[in-house]
Amino acid sequence: MVRWDMDYVIGLALRIGVVVSIVLMIIGGTLLIIEGRGLGYSDYSIMSIRSRVNTTVIPPITALRGLSQADGLSFIILGLMVLIATPVLRVALGIASFAMERDWLYVVITIVVFINLMLAIFVIPALLHL
C-alpha cells in the first residue's frame, strides 16, 4: 500500500518524466534510422559528428509541427524538452509541498530556485538575443 503524500507524488512525477522522454527519444531514434531524414535535413547532416543540425537551427515550434508527420527528429526534440522540463516540474511541486507544510522560509528558497530556472530557460536566451 502506498501513501499518496507529496514525496510520493514528486518521486512519481520524476519517474514518469524520465520514462516518457526516453520513450519519445527511442521512437524518434528508430524513425530517424528507418526514414533517413528529419525536418528537411538529410541523414548525413543530422548524424555526422560535426553536424550543424543543433538546437539553434530548429525552433521548438517547427519541431512540434513535425510530430503529426511522424518525423523522427521531432520526437527526439520533444523527448529532450520533456527531460529538461522534469526537474522544473519537480521544483514547482516542491513549492507546493513546502507551502502545505507551512514552511515559508523554504517556500521562498524554492521560489528562488524556480526563478533561476526561469532565468535560464526564458530570460537569459532573450537577453542574449538582443
Place this chain on the structure above:
Amino acid sequence: MLSLAIRLLIFVEILVASIFAGLLGSLTGLGGGTVLVPVLTLFLGIPIAYAAGAALISTISTSSGAASAYIRDRITNIRIGMGLEIATTTGSIVGSLTVAYIYSHNLEWIVYVVFGIVILLSIIPTAQRGKYEIPDPKPPDWTTRVFKLQGSYYDDALKMEVKYWGVRWWLGELIMFFAGFISGLLGIGSGALKVLGMDWAMNLPMKVSTTTSNFMIGVTAATGSSIYWYLGYIQPFIASATAIGVLIGAMAGTKILIRITNRQIRWIFLAILAFLGMEMLLRGLYLNRMLVVPIATQYTLSLIFTVIVMVVLYYRYGLKAREVVVRRGGVHG
C-alpha cells in the same frame, strides 16, 4: 544519403560508448557525464561542445531516475538539497555563460584542461570513500536552527536510525556555487564537488550527501541545459543516443554495485578515470600548442601516469582503508 546499416551503426557506436560511460560513472559514483565527455571527444572525435551538451542531458535522466528511488527511501534531505540549489543553479548560469565566451573565442583547450584537472582531483576523494561513513558530530550553529538542517534516516548497514544535523550552511552554499559553475562549464553533474560541500563543509553523513547531491544534479543540469539549448550545444541525435545509453549503463551499474563484494575492484575503475583525466589534460595542452606531441605519445604518457598514480594511491588509501574496516569491525563487534 547513408544506408540503413550505416545509420544504425552510427547510433549503436554512440549508444555503446554511453553505456560504458554510464556504467563507469555509476560504479565510481562520479556520474555518467564525467566519463562521457572524454569518451565522446577523445575516442569518437565529437566536438567538445556537443559532448558537453549531450553529457548534461544524460545527467538529467540519470539523476531524475535515481532521485525518484532515493526520495522513496527518505535518505535524501530535501530541505538541504533545495537550499543549496540556489547556489548550484546560480553557479550553473555563470558557468554556461562563461563557456559560451570560451567556445565563441575558440578557446576549447581551456575546457579540456579544466576537465582533466577536475577528473584527476576527484580521484582522491573517490579513493578515500568509505572511510568516514558517519562524521563526528560538530556543535550545531545558527544556520542549523534557521535552515532546519537536521534529519534522520535508517542505515541498513549499521542497522540503526542515524540522527544528524548540518552546520556551516554558508560554506556549503559557497562550494555549491563552484560546483554549479563547473557543471555549467564542463557539462557534468559535478557530484564529487557537491558531496565535498555537504560531507566536508556541512558535516553530513556520506549517505545523505550522495543521495542529496544526486537529487540536486538534475535541477542544476536542467539550468545549464536550457542555456546550452539556446547556444546550440545540444545536437539532438547525439544527445538522445547518449541519454538512452547512459541511463542503461547507470541502471546496470547500480545492480552490479550491490553484487560486488570485493571492494578492491574499484581500483580498476579509478585507473580508467586517471587515464581519461590525464588524456584530457594532455589533449588540451596539445590544442593550445603548449605541448606538441603525437597522439600516440599522449596515450603512452597517460598510461605511464596512470600506473604511477594508482600505485601511489593504492599504497596510501587502499591498504589504509582495510585497516579502518578492521578497526571499525572491532568497535562495533
